[in-house]
Amino acid sequence: MNANLESLASPRRSDAVADRLRGLILTGVYAVGSRLPNERDLSESLAVNRASVREALKRLEFLELIEVRHGQGSFVREIRASSALQLIEDLLQDRRTITAELLRQILEFRRHMTVHAVELAACNRSEADVDRARALIEREACDGREPAVALEIDVEMNALLGEATGNLVYQFLTNLFTRLLRKLGPLYYNEQRDFARSLGNHRELFAAIEAGDPIAAHRVIEEMLDYSEAAIMLEANRLEAEGLIGPAARAPST
Amino acid sequence: MNANLESLASPRRSDAVADRLRGLILTGVYAVGSRLPNERDLSESLAVNRASVREALKRLEFLELIEVRHGQGSFVREIRASSALQLIEDLLQDRRTITAELLRQILEFRRHMTVHAVELAACNRSEADVDRARALIEREACDGREPAVALEIDVEMNALLGEATGNLVYQFLTNLFTRLLRKLGPLYYNEQRDFARSLGNHRELFAAIEAGDPIAAHRVIEEMLDYSEAAIMLEANRLEAEGLIGPAARAPST
DNA sequence: CTAGTATAGTGGTCGGACCTCTGACCTCAT
């Protein structure tokens, strides 16, 4: 535990403080229902100004991880009582709060959300959406063998899917998963990736959406999700078995 | 409306400032891509300290309504680029940002999310969940004719549904909709409500979930959603036609 | 004309003062 590294981790002090406190809360160091140290003590022990601590606490309050009560203090809330979906992003940020079961739950939701999103996209996509998707797929056909490019294209495709639904709620959700993909993607976009399969799936999905055929789109996306989920869960189970993720995770041996 | 009530609404300055700026952004007074006044000017024109302005801006940044760039300023983001689902709560807070179309989109998502949630609940509910639901329904049978009680029971039922899914993501989502229900429910929980129908539906849904029968649960919840959505959209279309909600909404005549 | 440098404007941090709210304790008249 090097305090220097942590303080340099994030350009903004308040973000660094928020990350630190978030970790302490999510890993149970600060138990549910307990009171955090007061702002003055926190600012002293973290060696930052109280304003930075306050901004950090604000962020945790926004995530509904804590409840700040005037005159009393800040209290740790039950995470399951939160309504901040972005929390899953935070949970995936610490090795100790990632579990295979959590991933399974996230993927379970993603599946249903994505299936419905592509159906909506097939019904509501605009001509502009179609053109953009076509350009993306052409680019994939050219440079898609490069993992970094493939990831970037998947990210763009995901974002485009959200827009094409014509539903703001689905757009928010796909935006969230797009960000997760961008952040976690590098973990499994490697040279072993099946480039031809991915390109083929994209083309099929595109064709279905362009044709306005939600049934076909549904069929294709299910196949894509089967493949994606299997790959992720395989890796997750392996990591958990090796103790690299989960409540008692230790650093990788490198 | 009543200025006194508003001034008491937000005990915290930073929240009041955030609400004000949020309104200005969502109604387009501050256009997408434009730069907000700098923090010093904002604090002067709003007659609050710069720290309060900063905390407000932080909140808007969490909601991904603005992007704060060190050395440059704060810029309004495209709302559709956000991934903060809680934004729908903010959108429903200002008469001018509520539209029948937005409600339709929200209900479209709620339907699919809820259907899947009850299916999961039917598969994963614990005995404790069953007991709590049974108690709720008994209470509804007794006092459910009172609109305030009926709303409270629906709220509890909704929260319970989220827990019963056994999926953290669905729990976050149901928590969000539970909060929306609690806030907006009073609008259409009135004496005209069909008490017997509601109680009957709850009993059917409960029976299906207790029996672990996702198919039956699916059927019941669809019926409930049909009814609920029809009522909401009828009201929404009426309000929009009368110009009480929507981009050019005016205060009700009363 | 280019490269490097001042500078102004913006957000980021600081510290230290004071206000307001809450809960616990204390006092005192009943």
Add this chain to the structure above:
DNA sequence: ATGAGGTCAGAGGTCCGACCACTATACTAG
């Protein structure tokens, strides 16, 4: 004893004014 009211400590909320760090721009020297 008991309850109403006052007092006080400790918590978050707000304020002020100063300074630091980053960015874009304009300017200057080569």
